[in-house]
Amino acid sequence: MRFEAPETVEAAVSLMAGESGEARALAGGTDLLVQMKTGRIQPDLVVDLKRIPSMTAIIEEDGGFRLGGAVPAAEMLEHDGLTAAWPGVCEAAYLVGSTQVMGRASLAGNLCTSSPAADTVPAMVAAGAIARLVGPDGAREVAVEDVPSGVQKNSLKKGEVVESIFLPARPARSSDAYLRFIPRTEMDIAVVGCGISLSLAEDGTIADAKVALGAVAIKVQVVSDGAKAIIGAKLDDSALDALGAACSAACNPIDDKRGTVEFRTDVAAVLARRAAKIAYDRASGDAA
């Protein structure tokens, strides 16, 4: 194995594109190094992204936030503007492992690993986050939900890296929330995760919303019917019931020791209702 730590994205891309064997980008290494240690992957080239300035910066841009592809969760949580604007994305980042893991783990790594249970992915999807990919053929922007393509599979082309993830500007009275169910209080893998982002009209009706579920299918699920169920409503019980039903309907989970199909399907509805209420209360607070 070779190790490289280039200082520009272009150099990283050309190293990875030029490798005839298996090349892997290294952000925080909290997935990659575990997989290397257990022998699941044996890369010929590892390219550390953390010497590249655009990969390690959090930049305010057009009213939104651009998070470099190797920014650790801990750094996100120290950014007051980011935690105020995107509390749901940040609470998802806070759930990724321990203090030590958060000191390294990035959103881009969480996304590219493409675990169906990845915590930050439903939160990013609900947020309408856009991944900026740079590869040998140049840069392209893709919706975060289009990056994972299956269990531990992603749609990145050879040599492509996530340079940054963009959380767009949002209207006044907007907020988001992420909740997951795990069998204990810390350090476990989501049985179900739910991210919801919404914006309110001046009278408190939901003007716009996006709902995403994790760990209930081979990849993150965008639940458009769930969003439709609450748009135009003030989150009354019938809207919440419709949201829950849409989320349960979107589930196609596995049965395992962490949760049965029935349990996951049911919990998806419960988490969606709770996350919607939290996001709604946060968005209303914004207006006050």
Place this chain on the structure above:
Amino acid sequence: MSQLQVSTTVNGDPVEFICEPDESLMDVLRDRLGLTGTKEGCGTGDCGACTITVDGRVVCSCLVLGAEAQGRDIGTVEGMAKGSELHVLQRKFLEHAALQCGICTPGILVAAEALLKDNPDPTETEVRYWLAGNLCRCTGYDKIIRAVMDAATEMRGA
């Protein structure tokens, strides 16, 4: 594999070492630099026994490559005591009998020191969550938490 030459800083001292490209920083610290205070529990990020700081941030050294240390500032448990004078946390761990076999202790000390630097007056809940990635098979945690809380009190008073 061709070995890499790395220049870094460990506990304030400039250090140079040679390592394999896939060698963890934990193995470098223990096997090449003789800093065996950093412990290996799991090797996969779950137990926290290998906790160190890199540029001030607590991380699992089993999930850092030695090569990544180039130009960084590394802190290990060996950097906590000043000569023969123990750090307050170390003294409180002894006073409260917050260790039995001691494998988890260096990682917890390093993690707790970083917490108190950042948050000198944490609640018990904050301490417990901060240390959730540091597993202990012996003590049942209670004495560890008490030792950290007591150290925080003394450090605030000093």
